[in-house]
Amino acid sequence: MRGGSRVVKKAAVVGNPVDHSLSPDIHSFWLNEAGINGIYTKETVKHENFGSFIVNAAKKGYSGLNITVPFKEKAFKLCDVLSETAKELGAVNLIIFENGKIMGDNTDGQGFIDSVIEKIPNLSFKKNNFSILGAGGAAKGIIHALCKNGAKNINIINRDLKKAKDLASSYSGIATPYALSDIEKGLTDASFLINTTTMGMKGGPDSIEINFSEFPKIICFTDIVYNPKTTSLMSDALKSGIKVIGGIGMLVNQAVPAFRAFYGEEPRNLDSLYLVLENKMKVDHND
Template identity: 40%
Template sequence: MTRKACVIGWPISHSRSPIIHGYWLERYGIDGAYERIAVPPDDLPSFFKSLGEKGYVGCNVTLPHKEGAFRAVRVADAATTRLGVVNTVFHRDGELWGTSTDGEGFLANLSDHVPDWQAKDRSVVILGAGGAARAIVGALLDAGCRRLLVVNRTLARAEELRRDFGPRVEPRQWMDVEKLLEDADLLVNTTSLGMSGQPRLALDLDHLPRSAVVTDIVYTPLETDLLIRARARGNVVVPGLGMLLHQAVRGFELWFGHRPEVTVELHDLVARDIDPGFKR
């Protein structure tokens, strides 16, 4: 029987998950389907109640449903409980379970691009304190980072991260950001600044050590202005698209029983969907 999974959101037309899972289904010759379903917020509880009856083995969850999904399912692990959001839902023993895969997607992307880089004992500057930052803070702390300076326009959100994740998280004012770069081993942009259609990320990199790795989780454009400037001054850079690809791995494995590979071919397929002029 054809196994079906889907991605839900409101709206959902922008999601690239069907390209990713469709590629893997074809590559591994699996009799499966992956659909895109628009679910209005009020319909979320009934959608989850009938997910199994409709023949779905699970789903990905995107905005604005990640918190709603967290409340609707059994949470599969302590790291996800701490985050309070779920992006991957699956059936197990007649029940719906949920987990979050953004943190592992972030770390796997980093390790793809900079295999020798270890988080242990490193000092990190994270720009932003939204949903994605939460997952990344959790993953970097679990990987052993020494300190995480979280710089956010709204300081209260960075302070919330310290409350939830403990003293290795240090909230900082946005106006101090350039000086804070002095001690960074890794700089991560998790704000939407620099994304197509959003204001640019105006950040002077003069204080950043040349040895620091710079990553931006924004992937439209594929290479942000931050990455272009960091690369030009000699920093190793890690674009954000790989995080999207790697966060999809565990869901596919849970639903279709095969751990898929993030290949160059998959990267380029999605990159061309974002930018038809993309060339390697």
């Protein structure tokens, strides 16, 4: 029995802060659609309490957890078993409790890939040139996933050139680092531009300005920011006739394997979910 089962399957997103996380909305929607007797909450945990929270979570009835900032690297160190992706990234966003073990995975990068394929089903990662804005954890996950999917040419553009160089060094022959002051060079041959930073996000730093008309090879701009739905960079790209993909797809797609692991079923009605999330963000925006 699903809906009538006495066993409540329990999961949560853990971070600090997590107040504005949409993960509970995503999982609660899918739980309702599938008629599963389950709950999904958000847990704000202090840095000094994170380790004990993870170690004791299974005893408290959690089947698994999503991990968000700033704990992905800490979570990695607490896992008994790690996926190959998690090992390569040194960070975990998904924990499953199984047979007394803490299992760790990282679904961020593939979530991005799946969100792009949703919009451009026949995309060849091998034939496109990618430029990445940022060199943090999100950039690391996305570049890793791009390479796994065949990308051969990636430019990393970052304010701190050393961070860009450090990240590029892991992908020798594929990735080239550029300082933000050299953004024109980093965008010259790009067909795909990806913002992996928080600039333009509601409550986040202001966005840089890009005159997309100066870079005619760019055919698509993707932004991992999902609130607002259309960022200022997305608006600028649209004005130049460039296809844009917002961050809500990555958020939803990285949650798919988590829901499957937590509750043992496939998520349903993704199109309806996107509408629910967009409406929620509109309400929040007007608060």
